[in-house]
Amino acid sequence: MRNSSPSSPVSFLGDRLRGADARASLTALFESLRPDLLRFAQWLARDRAVAEDIVQEALLRAWRSRDALKDPAAARAWLLTIVRREHARLYERKRLELVSLDEAAEIPDSALRADGDADLLTLRAGIMKLPLEYREPLVMQVLGGFSTEEIARELELTGTAVLTRLFRARHKLRALCGTDAAPGAAPREEPA
């Protein structure tokens, strides 16, 4: 894998991003967002090396199509979307080696729950164990700040289906954390 740029990284620039200063600003902006992108990718991929590759590829794609970014304030959401798509693309290209998280990460027993950090650890383990169909919208919502409508559009689901998945994700986490039963019954149907 060559970590190369497009053949001419400065061949076309939007009016708002013209010149060396704008290029440097955009590079700095991308770099400043890299930790966020990496954290997001890691929660999706659950593997640091894979997440690094995803972010690297996403940043290259973003750089190539940087003139599509009209508003720098929207850069974070724009880049997170590219990272998510790159992650999805990775799954389309090849089935990643799957690790049984039941074996890899047992949830700490109830004795650990007395401690605040243990609660957090339990929650993190619970999120890790969530199937991707629940983990992905949850991470997009809580970490990415995406609205239900944005998640629905990105995952090509209905708004109702997204809400159902989010409800179930939290329901499972609350059950894992030993909190009281989740509010109401989980929705039965999940229209796509």
Added chain:
Amino acid sequence: MICEDARLLIGADPECAAPELEEHLRGCAECAALREEMRRFNADIRRALQEPPDLQLPRHVPAAPRWREWALAASVVLASLAAIAVWLLRPTDTLAHEVVMHVRGEPDSWLSTHNVNVGAIDHSLRRSGVALDFASDRIVYAQSCWFRGHYVPHLVVETAQGPATVLILRHVQVKAPDYFHESGMSGVIVPAGDGSIAVLERGSAQVKDLAGELRQEVHWLPEPKDPS
């Protein structure tokens, strides 16, 4: 909105402030309390997600015979020592990790044995605004690579102890030499003027010596206007 709908919406999106939900909550203390509880839980989820995931989570260890406790204790000591070793040899920052990942992405570069012509070396250096007073016959690989938003020279230099990879990072500053060991490679990133130089090896090449040599011989030229 009825309670069932409100609870489903709260469970899916505790931060939701839709007018119809707010109206329901004003008249339903139970649902309002539920939302507060779910918002606290959501804050916990947000806290949990702030750190990247880690597969090294604690395992529940069932009761075991006494000799197994000793074996377990010994394992813990060994694991701790291994963890300390890994900690001491860890890449101290993302830059070292990125450098290693980049070099890993070009495994063929290590295999080069032929000298690169001077034109190719010049091209990779000038494209990045770098001049190097270095014997070109020691360079067996020269590419101009995209790294952190800039083209950087990626060289492989033959040394008496084997090949060493060099990345000249005009736009990256480090305050002090940064030694690292990762993915079977050892290396150092040293400050050099306004930039830095990363030197990596996979065998026994003396990265410190080579880095010191390169530091004396690298010069920063005015940055090219169009790196393409």
